Structure formats: C-alpha cells, structure tokens
Amino acid sequence: MMQLYHAPASPFVRKVMIVLQEAGRADAVTLIAASGTPVDPGSIPLDRNPLGKIPALVREDGGALYDSRVICRYLDDLFDLGLYPGGARLWPVLTLEATADGIADAAVLMRYESVVRPAEFRYPDWMAGQSAKIDRALDAVEARWLSHLAGPVDMSQIALAAALGYLDFRQPERTWRDGRPGLAQWFAGFAERPSMQATAAG
Numbered sequence: 001m002m003q004l005y006h007a008p009a010s011p012f013v014r015k016v017m018i019v020l021q022e023a024g025r026a027d028a029v030t031l032i033a034a035s036g037t038p039v040d041p042g043s044i045p046l047d048r049n050p051l052g053k054i055p056a057l058v059r060e061d062g063g064a065l066y067d068s069r070v071i072c073r074y075l076d077d078l079f080d081l082g083l084y085p086g087g088a089r090l091w092p093v094l095t096l097e098a099t100a101d102g103i104a105d106a107a108v109l110m111r112y113e114s115v116v117r118p119a120e121f122r123y124p125d126w127m128a129g130q131s132a133k134i135d136r137a138l139d140a141v142e143a144r145w146l147s148h149l150a151g152p153v154d155m156s157q158i159a160l161a162a163a164l165g166y167l168d169f170r171q172p173e174r175t176w177r178d179g180r181p182g183l184a185q186w187f188a189g190f191a192e193r194p195s196m197q198a199t200a201a202g
Contacts, residue, residue: 002057003029003031003058004031004058005033005045005048005049005056005057006054006055008199008201009169009170010054011107011108011163012053012104012162013054015159016071016075017199018199019076021194021198022081022083022158023075025079034054034056037116038112044056048066049064051067053066072158083153083155083158084154092148093156094156095156096148096156099145100159101159103137103160104166106130106131106137107163107170108166110130110171111170141183142179146183149183149186161187164187165196169201
C-alpha cells in the first residue's frame with residue numbers, strides 16, 4: 001500500500017486528499033502524520049523529500065514522489081481520472097493550477113511569518129507583498145477563469161478549492177469574497193462536494 005506523509009491543515013496535502021476522494025480510493029494510501037517548518041523539519045521524512053515539505057507519497061515499489069503537483073498527476077494517471085485533459089486543453093488547467101498553488105504558497109508563507117519568525121524580526125512589508133499576490137491572483141480568477149470553472153471538474157479546480165479553503169481556515173479575516181461574486185458562488189457550490197467535505201480541516 002502507498003504511504004502519504006501528510007498534515008490535514010496543509011492546502012497542498014488537501015489537494016492530494018481531494019483527488020483520492022474524487023477517485024473513491026482514499027483506501028489506497030496509509031496516512032502518516034508529519035509536520036515541520038522551514039527552520040525545523042520536525043517529523044517530515046527528509047529521506048523521502050529532501051526539501052523537507054509535505055505531502056510526500058511513497059509508492060508501493062518504495063519510490064517517493066513530491067510535491068503536490070507531481071503526486072496529483074501520478075494519481076490521476078494511476079486511477080485514470082482525466083483531471084488533466086489532453087492536447088491544448090491541458091495548458092489552461094496547468095496555468096490555473098499554478099495560480100491556485102501560488103495563492104496557497106503565499107498564504108502558507110504568511111502563516112510561517114506570523115507563527116515561526118520571532119515577533120521582533122517580522123517584516124510587515126513582506127507580509128503585505130504576499131497578501132497582494134493573493135489578491136491579484138483572486139482578481140485574475142474572477143476576471144478570466146469563471147468560464148473555465150463552469151466546466152467539468154479538473155485538477156485546476158481542485159487546487160483552487162484547496163487554496164480557498166486554506167484562506168478561510170487560516171485567514172478568516174480576509175474578505176476574499178468581496179468584489180468577487182463569481183468566484184464566491186463557484187466555491188460555495190464546489191465546497192459541497194463530498195470530497196471537500198471529507199477533507200476539511202478544523
């Protein structure tokens with residue numbers, strides 16, 4: 001059986017868990033709790049991912065895969081899910097997935113800045129810069145990607161839902177829905193999927 005090093009609060013872990021739920025194959029992995037930070041890898045297995053990040057997926061042959069985009073692509077191929085379409089349709093999916101992962105990455109960095117870095121060394125302008133990345137990306141989704149979100153479920157939608165769920169979980173004060181009615185409506189519907197309900201943190 002495959003092993004997945006994970007922490008439920010991670011948006012990148014949640015991406016993988018949503019894919020497993022969508023496939024109906026959550027039973028295909030054994031979950032191994034792992035946590036750490038950029039300054040202390042903690043229980044994250046560095047022999048599986050030398051970058052000291054989760055998720056990391058250990059396949060049945062013992063080989064390890066990371067990061068979440070690689071793992072999700074592997075699971076999509078393994079279970080023949082069709083979350084990454086072929087031909088020219090692939091590029092919008094990959095671009096929106098990268099945008100969603102960028103939102104999640106900026107939010108995680110903000111979390112590290114506020115809970116890992118000592119208060120006297122925190123840099124408000126850096127935090128503001130990360131927050132601005134999130135706002136720009138959300139604005140771009142509202143302006144350019146709503147028609148794509150209205151289409152069949154693909155990996156970019158899963159990644160975006162995981163990122164938005166993380167914003168709600170870690171930054172409840174961020175009113176990201178304001179001024180983005182289309183995105184807010186889409187997420188409200190997507191969040192009702194069983195895969196989202198089963199993977200919600202908190």
